[in-house]
Amino acid sequence: MKKLFLPWRSLHHHPARTFILALLVCCLAFSVFSGSVLILSLRNGLYSLENRMGADVIAVPSTAKSKTNLEQMLLQGTTGYFYMDREKLDQIQATSGVLTASPQLFLASLRASCCSLPVQVIGFDPETDFTVRPWIAESYSGDLALLEVAVGSKVSAGVGEKIRIYENNCPVVARLAPTGTGLDTAVYCSMETVRHLLDAARSLGHDLKINGDPEDVISAVYIRVADGYDPEKVAADISLHIRKVDAVQTKRMFTGVSDSLSGIAGTVVWLVAAVWLLALAILILVFILMTRARRREFAVLRLAGMSRTMLRRMVLAESLLCSLPGALAGVGIGAAVLFPFNALIESMLGLPYLSPPAGLVILLAAATLLLSVGASSLAAMSAAARLSRVDPGTTLREGA
Amino acid sequence: MAIVEFRDVSRVYRNGEHEQRALDHVNLSLEEGQFIVVLGPSGAGKSTLLNMLGGLDSPTEGTILVNGKDISTLSADELAEYRAASVGFVFQSYNLIPTLTVIENVALVKEIAPNPLSSHDMLRAVGLEDHIHQFPAELSGGEQQRVSIARALAKNPHILLCDEPTGALDSETGVLVLRLLLSMARDMGKTIIIVTHNQNIARMADMVIRVKSGRIQSCEKQEHPLAVEEVDW
Ligand SMILES: Nc1ncnc2c1ncn2[C@@H]1O[C@H](COP(=O)(O)OP(=O)(O)OP(=O)(O)O)[C@@H](O)[C@H]1O
Numbered sequence: 001m002k003k004l005f006l007p008w009r010s011l012h013h014h015p016a017r018t019f020i021l022a023l024l025v026c027c028l029a030f031s032v033f034s035g036s037v038l039i040l041s042l043r044n045g046l047y048s049l050e051n052r053m054g055a056d057v058i059a060v061p062s063t064a065k066s067k068t069n070l071e072q073m074l075l076q077g078t079t080g081y082f083y084m085d086r087e088k089l090d091q092i093q094a095t096s097g098v099l100t101a102s103p104q105l106f107l108a109s110l111r112a113s114c115c116s117l118p119v120q121v122i123g124f125d126p127e128t129d130f131t132v133r134p135w136i137a138e139s140y141s142g143d144l145a146l147l148e149v150a151v152g153s154k155v156s157a158g159v160g161e162k163i164r165i166y167e168n169n170c171p172v173v174a175r176l177a178p179t180g181t182g183l184d185t186a187v188y189c190s191m192e193t194v195r196h197l198l199d200a201a202r203s204l205g206h207d208l209k210i211n212g213d214p215e216d217v218i219s220a221v222y223i224r225v226a227d228g229y230d231p232e233k234v235a236a237d238i239s240l241h242i243r244k245v246d247a248v249q250t251k252r253m254f255t256g257v258s259d260s261l262s263g264i265a266g267t268v269v270w271l272v273a274a275v276w277l278l279a280l281a282i283l284i285l286v287f288i289l290m291t292r293a294r295r296r297e298f299a300v301l302r303l304a305g306m307s308r309t310m311l312r313r314m315v316l317a318e319s320l321l322c323s324l325p326g327a328l329a330g331v332g333i334g335a336a337v338l339f340p341f342n343a344l345i346e347s348m349l350g351l352p353y354l355s356p357p358a359g360l361v362i363l364l365a366a367a368t369l370l371l372s373v374g375a376s377s378l379a380a381m382s383a384a385a386r387l388s389r390v391d392p393g394t395t396l397r398e399g400a
Numbered sequence: 401m402a403i404v405e406f407r408d409v410s411r412v413y414r415n416g417e418h419e420q421r422a423l424d425h426v427n428l429s430l431e432e433g434q435f436i437v438v439l440g441p442s443g444a445g446k447s448t449l450l451n452m453l454g455g456l457d458s459p460t461e462g463t464i465l466v467n468g469k470d471i472s473t474l475s476a477d478e479l480a481e482y483r484a485a486s487v488g489f490v491f492q493s494y495n496l497i498p499t500l501t502v503i504e505n506v507a508l509v510k511e512i513a514p515n516p517l518s519s520h521d522m523l524r525a526v527g528l529e530d531h532i533h534q535f536p537a538e539l540s541g542g543e544q545q546r547v548s549i550a551r552a553l554a555k556n557p558h559i560l561l562c563d564e565p566t567g568a569l570d571s572e573t574g575v576l577v578l579r580l581l582l583s584m585a586r587d588m589g590k591t592i593i594i595v596t597h598n599q600n601i602a603r604m605a606d607m608v609i610r611v612k613s614g615r616i617q618s619c620e621k622q623e624h625p626l627a628v629e630e631v632d633w
């Protein structure tokens with residue numbers, strides 16, 4: 001007879017109790033695992049956004065909507081465009097505290113016969129760029145030639161395929177690592193390419209509402225601030241002294257994001273805490289009821305000469321036999337619910353969302369298993385401690 | 401050599417102010433392999449005596465030696481070990497685990513006792529080989545008690561303690577169960593101590609102990625006990 005025989009038989013004989021125990025542990029594991037993955041993914045999203053931006057300050061034309069436009073582009077991946085004259089770049093560069101200023105040029109492709117899909121097209125200046133190039137370098141080592149594009153991870157076009165933008169076929173040479181932000185839905189190329197596409201759009205009759213010489217416009221300037229300067233102050237200087245230019249501190253742009261993030265994180269923590277409180281309470285109740293119902297059984301085993309240690313071990317084994325599969329199921333369900341639906345969660349929350357690296361997820365899963373199995377084992381042990389104190393003599397005489 | 405020795409053993413139960421002397425300076429010496437019957441009125445202390453010997457309870461005074469070893473000072477875990485190795489119990493209530501089948505109820509001693517015997521053999525010996533996969537609730541009282549006898553003997557204990565084993569059975573079934581119990585225990589050479597109200601059984605005993613008010617009233621050796629078959633039930 002195997003060592004696990006008694007615990008196994010007992011679980012088998014009480015399928016409802018076994019199921020409830022496993023289900024409770026499953027709830028514990030699910031809530032902790034999915035809650036922490038959710039929070040970590042949001043953190044990771046924000047972190048990756050801040051990282052990817054790399055800029056301290058971003059300057060855009062001070063048209064009514066350009067700032068919100070930019071924010072939505074970065075966070076949610078909506079498409080948009082706005083333009084200002086190239087001379088603004090020189091003025092920005094001349095502002096004190098500006099270390100590097102790199103222009104970008106935006107264009108939005110359309111859902112129309114001229115284009116294969118509507119995407120945000122972002123052109124960067126290879127000479128000065130410090131945000132897009134390092135990103136592309138992670139997956140592609142060459143430079144982008146005319147019309148060549150690198151695509152964000154959510155653009156449905158693979159390397160070697162071509163995207164049609166205003167009747168130009170642009171070969172995809174690289175796919176970028178996901179950031180969990182709006183940046184993942186954009187297409188990246190050189191400023192030269194965007195200028196080319198801009199011309200094509202205009203010759204197709206699209207009015208792009210360009211302020212200034214169409215041959216010499218930019219959309220935004222990404223600015224790195226020199227050491228010892230306050231980005232806030234640099235942004236204010238630029239907004240104040242350069243006409244028709246608004247500069248925002250990048251961090252400011254994301255305070256909304258980090259505020260909603262902490263809001264959501266707070267809610268998730270409360271929810272998980274509530275689930276744990278409830279599940280643990282029921283767990284303990286189940287064990288107490290079980291203890292009552294099994295006084296006799298334990299007295300018989302004690303009478304036969306089972307030591308208290310053996311008895312506790314038996315109860316622990318019983319609890320492990322249902323809590324371990326329960327916890328595994330909880331983590332499994334959490335993973336099955338969260339990972340395939342990243343995009344849905346992201347759009348539901350409207351926040352940058354990026355799954356943590358696999359190593360961390362595995363660590364988290366292990367910690368979750370340990371925590372939930374530990375909690376139920378603790379409840380089982382407290383019941384077992386109580387049970388192992390039964391006095392076989394009196395218990396069995398009482399019931400005679 | 402005496403397998404069991406009670407030396408001046410007392411057991412006092414305290415209930416607030418009230419003191420109950422369940423055993424009062426008991427001295428006893430029991431021989432190995434003997435069949436001992438304990439008689440006495442209700443409340444005399446028979447069960448208390450058996451529980452002391454079974455390691456279910458410890459004396460408030462005195463010493464109990466089993467195989468020369470003092471069990472009156474053992475810790476709870478040491479007592480469990482002693483019960484596992486040396487004692488088989490058959491009580492008035494069958495004390496079977498309802499969630500286990502007949503064979504499992506017997507086989508569980510394998511996880512506990514150091515020298516267990518085959519559960520199948522024991523169940524065959526009590527005539528239940530056809531019921532081994534049934535649950536206790538599916539058996540009659542007599543059959544359940546036979547399972548509990550098989551379980552007690554499967555531990556291969558030195559001593560078999562039986563506290564009114566037929567108390568819950570009708571007299572006819574009780575006789576059958578008793579005959580079975582005694583012939584098996586004798587065949588296996590066990591020391592068997594049985595508390596009963598059945599006077600007939602006393603005629604087969606090597607020794608009859610009469611208990612009253614916590615004291616040993618008499619301790620009678622029978623030179624020529626009747627064989628199980630000779631007793632007129
Ligand atoms: N756990 C206990 N607490 C208090 N008093 C007890 C306890 N166990 C037994 N007694 C008392 O000790 C005395 C002897 O009890 P015991 O059970 O040994 O009697 P008995 O001879 O087995 O009687 P019966 O034939 O009715 O089973 C009784 O007066 C009983 O009330």
Ligand SMILES: [Mg+2]
Binds near residue numbers: 446447448563
């Ligand atoms: Mg009694």
